[in-house]
Amino acid sequence: MTIKTLFPGRGRAGDPSEGDVRGQGQAGVGPSGTRRLGSRGTGDSRTNARDRAERRLAVRMTAPSLILMALVAAVPIGYALWLSLNQYSVRTAGLSRFVGLDNYINALTGPAWWAAFGQTFLFAALSVSLELVLGTAMAVLLNLAFKGRALLRTVVLLPYAIVTVVSAITWETMFQPNLGLVTNVLSALGLPGGDVVWLGEHGYAMAVIVLADVWKTTPFAALIILAGLQVIPRETYEAAELDGSSKWQTFVHITLPLLRPAIVLAAIFRTMDALRVFDLPFVLTRGANGTETMSMLAYTQLRENRLVGEGSALSILTFLTVMAVSIVYIRFAGGNIRDVAKGER
Amino acid sequence: MSTVTTHNKGQRPTTPVASRRRPTREGFPTVSPKKRRLRGEARLHPLVWVFVIAVMAFSLVPFYWLINTSLKKGASLGRGELFPSQPTLENYFSVFSNAEFLLALRNSAIIAVVTTVVALVFASFAAYALARLKMRRKALILALILSVTTFPAIAIAAPMFSIWREIGLYDTLLGLIIPKLTFALPLAIYTLTSFFREIPRELEESAYMDGASPFQAFRKVILPLAVPGLATTAILVFISVWNEFLLAVTLTTSPAARPVPVAIAFFNGTSEFDQPLGTISAASVIITVPLVILVLVCQKRIVSGMTAGAVKG
Numbered sequence: 261m262t263i264k265t266l267f268p269g270r271g272r273a274g275d276p277s278e279g280d281v282r283g284q285g286q287a288g289v290g291p292s293g294t295r296r297l298g299s300r301g302t303g304d305s306r307t308n309a310r311d312r313a314e315r316r317l318a319v320r321m322t323a324p325s326l327i328l329m330a331l332v333a334a335v336p337i338g339y340a341l342w343l344s345l346n347q348y349s350v351r352t353a354g355l356s357r358f359v360g361l362d363n364y365i366n367a368l369t370g371p372a373w374w375a376a377f378g379q380t381f382l383f384a385a386l387s388v389s390l391e392l393v394l395g396t397a398m399a400v401l402l403n404l405a406f407k408g409r410a411l412l413r414t415v416v417l418l419p420y421a422i423v424t425v426v427s428a429i430t431w432e433t434m435f436q437p438n439l440g441l442v443t444n445v446l447s448a449l450g451l452p453g454g455d456v457v458w459l460g461e462h463g464y465a466m467a468v469i470v471l472a473d474v475w476k477t478t479p480f481a482a483l484i485i486l487a488g489l490q491v492i493p494r495e496t497y498e499a500a501e502l503d504g505s506s507k508w509q510t511f512v513h514i515t516l517p518l519l520r521p522a523i524v525l526a527a528i529f530r531t532m533d534a535l536r537v538f539d540l541p542f543v544l545t546r547g548a549n550g551t552e553t554m555s556m557l558a559y560t561q562l563r564e565n566r567l568v569g570e571g572s573a574l575s576i577l578t579f580l581t582v583m584a585v586s587i588v589y590i591r592f593a594g595g596n597i598r599d600v601a602k603g604e605r
Numbered sequence: 606m607s608t609v610t611t612h613n614k615g616q617r618p619t620t621p622v623a624s625r626r627r628p629t630r631e632g633f634p635t636v637s638p639k640k641r642r643l644r645g646e647a648r649l650h651p652l653v654w655v656f657v658i659a660v661m662a663f664s665l666v667p668f669y670w671l672i673n674t675s676l677k678k679g680a681s682l683g684r685g686e687l688f689p690s691q692p693t694l695e696n697y698f699s700v701f702s703n704a705e706f707l708l709a710l711r712n713s714a715i716i717a718v719v720t721t722v723v724a725l726v727f728a729s730f731a732a733y734a735l736a737r738l739k740m741r742r743k744a745l746i747l748a749l750i751l752s753v754t755t756f757p758a759i760a761i762a763a764p765m766f767s768i769w770r771e772i773g774l775y776d777t778l779l780g781l782i783i784p785k786l787t788f789a790l791p792l793a794i795y796t797l798t799s800f801f802r803e804i805p806r807e808l809e810e811s812a813y814m815d816g817a818s819p820f821q822a823f824r825k826v827i828l829p830l831a832v833p834g835l836a837t838t839a840i841l842v843f844i845s846v847w848n849e850f851l852l853a854v855t856l857t858t859s860p861a862a863r864p865v866p867v868a869i870a871f872f873n874g875t876s877e878f879d880q881p882l883g884t885i886s887a888a889s890v891i892i893t894v895p896l897v898i899l900v901l902v903c904q905k906r907i908v909s910g911m912t913a914g915a916v917k918g
Contacts, residue, residue: 311739314819318738321730322746325790328727332787333753333761340764401657406649412657414904415664421896421907423848425866426889430667433674433886439685441670475667480911487912536757539850543870555759555851562763563855572763579760586755 337579343572350566363573373577376557379550383466384534387473391530392523394474395481400511402482403489420479428543431472435459462550469540469551477533481526488522489515528589535582554578671893675886682883696887705860706888709868713892715778716864717846720785721839727786728793729835733823735794736801737809747798754791761787762855769856776862784852789842796841796910800834801827837910840903844896865892 344363349355367373402413419427434442435458447454458464492515500510538555545551547560558578562571649657674682676692700706734740735747765784766775774780804827812822850866857863863871869892872885900907 310813310819314739315741317819318734318740321734321738322740325727325731325750325794326746329750329753329787329790332784333756336761336764336768336784337756339768340760343764343767397656398660401653401660404649404653406657408657412661413908414901415661417900417904417907418668418897419664421844421900422893423850423866423869423889423896425848425850425870426671426893427667429869429885429889430671433882434667434670436685436882438683439674439677439882441666441673441685441687444685444687475663483908483911532755536759536851538759539866539870542850542854555757558759558763559851559855562766568767572767575757575759575763578757582755582757586752 337576340572340576343568344576346569348568356569359569363569364577367570367573367577372552372557373554373574375550376552376554377581379466380535380537380553380555383470383473383537383553384531386466386470387477387534388527388530390470390474391478391481392527394478395526396485396519396523398478398482399485399489400515402486416479416482419476422476424476424539425543427472427476428540431468431475432459432544435468459545460549465545465549465551469537469544472540472544473534473537477530481530484526484529485519485522488519488525492518528586531589532582532586535585536578554581668893671886672890674882675890678883696883697891699884700888700891705863706865706868708860709863709865710892712778712862713847713864713866716781716785717843720782720789720846721843723782724786724789724793724842725835725839728790728797728838729828729831731790732794732797733801733827736798737806737823737827738819750791750794753787754795756788758788758849758851759855762852765852766855775856776858778862780856781853781862781864784856785846785849788849788852789846792845793838793842796838797831797834800831800838804830833906837903837906840899840906841910844899844907847896 345358345360346356347359347362398416402409402416422430434440437443437455437457440458443454443456443458445454446452453464456464458468496514496518497510500514505513536555537553538559541547541551541553541556542559547553547556552560554574555578558571558574561567561574565571673687673689675696676689676694677686678691678693678695681689681691731750735743740746761784765780769775769777769780774783808826808830809819809822812826813819817825847864848866850870853864853867854870857867860868869885869888872881872888
């Protein structure tokens with residue numbers, strides 16, 4: 261069986277590619293394997309040579325990505341560690357002194373870091389739990405066969421694709437006093453909230469930020485969970501039905517447990533994202549009214565207050581916090597991640 | 606051979622939709638055709654319809670309001686009318702006459718296209734090695750790559766801010782492309798790895814039989830088959846790079862390098878007395894249109910890419 265028979269019409273007639281492939285076949289297994297093959301000609305050593313060639317190729321193919329990622333991820337984080345141990349003069353460029361862990365001690369003993377820490381986790385807990393509940397419901401809907409399912413899928417996907425900054429602006433227009441849809445509807449119905457400056461008070465502002473996040477990212481959770489839903493064999497439901505289980509019972513006792521891996525995966529992705537939240541509060545409140553998150557605090561110290569040492573310490577703290585949470589997740593739901601990593605799905 | 610031919614068109618096997626693959630029920634005595642129909646395509650419980658409509662409204666109404674706001678000006682804007690009484694395109698004209706916004710559009714386009722292309726080239730090599738080739742510590746390498754996706758961007762942006770100012774890459778397009786690439790690469794590698802895994806191994810085996818080297822098998826056999834996967838990955842990477850905000854806002858300071866999301870965010874703070882929400886909304890609508898078209902045209906790809914490798918059986 262040749263490549264040609266496998267791919268009729270894929271290569272042009274007389275395509276040099278086929279000649280290439282065959283030519284190499286005569287010589288052995290490609291440029292790197294050929295030399296070793298010269299001495300031994302048995303089938304065994306041919307496989308070994310191909311193994312070696314394969315391993316060498318694998319290293320060469322992954323190296324560019326790994327080097328780039330190391331250079332642009334690991335090196336800066338290492339440099340941030342160094343920066344965080346120094347204090348830099350705001351007035352004189354280049355003037356700095358080594359202060360050890362002072363920046364960390366100041367951050368960890370002051371109120372700002374812990375406030376941002378608390379707000380970030382509050383935001384993550386609220387938005388991720390809402391997204392998982394709504395996402396599961398959405399996934400169940402999308403898994404039903406009904407007229408209009410394709411339309412529903414397209415519609416829920418729209419918020420996911422738009423720029424986060426735009427989603428923030430969209431919800432800003434919804435909640436603006438006087439000109440917002442929600443505020444107008446609330447006051448027309450005489451409900452509380454119509455005359456509230458939503459982005460001007462802590463609880464309300466956080467609600468808008470959470471809503472904007474839920475709106476944009478629930479589709480992501482829903483699609484992950486939907487993929488999990490679609491691999492549950494139909495027979496499972498039929499068996500439950502024959503046993504006289506109600507639809508709700510079937511969902512709670514059969515579907516949900518089988519969906520657990522998918523839900524956990526969605527939770528991991530969403531939590532990691534939520535803990536890094538930056539765009540939404542940046543546009544909606546600029547961190548005012550107690551909505552400053554960890555990433556925002558580090559950004560503000562660095563860019564707006566020009567405190568390079570302090571900002572770097574805060575960014576390292578943010579990094580450590582997110583890493584710690586991801587380690588907890590991997591411990592808690594380890595099998596999942598390891599399977600994904602190993603590709604044993 | 607039959608599996609080979611089904612995959613030949615380069616399509617990923619789709620997860621069977623429950624309704625389509627209904628097993629025959631000869632052996633089951635109790636289920637009436639009527640019940641089957643009720644469970645099948647045709648009808649839903651009215652409450653479920655209510656829920657469907659609620660979900661659609663939740664997804665679409667904010668868009669409507671954004672467009673509505675973008676069509677209003679002055680007093681009409683302040684009254685919050687459900688339908689603009691005097692719709693005007695003035696906000697759009699002022700966005701398009703804004704040189705900084707146009708520059709930002711250009712910057713975003715350059716950054717997103719260059720980052721996507723470079724990420725795809727690098728990632729297709731790495732993903733193939735990780736999906737197919739024999740390799741030491743493969744699981745560890747993949748875990749390392751995946752872990753980069755969980756890095757908070759601020760941890761990179763903060764030191765990069767200092768490094769780039771030292772070496773002159775601060776506030777340049779290249780200075781944005783490089784760190785964005787770091788976050789685009791893991792996404793691309795992860796998605797492509799799961800696409801490569803779905804291409805049947807027999808294809809490479811027979812290429813080897815014909816004497817191809819592993820790299821030739823990749824370039825001549827696998828890569829052409831992976832075009833749909835590459836396209837999907839390109840869309841996902843493009844969207845994520847286009848949307849990225851934190852690196853963009855930290856590493857730029859002037860309109861010369863600012864991409865669209867940052868430009869729009871800074872529309873906000875320019876004037877305290879004017880109500881710029883109409884213009885901002887118009888700008889938001891303008892940059893959302895291409896993404897909406899992308900979703901409408903490439904919906905299936907986006908979905909398959911997002912869930913690639915997530916929970917496939």
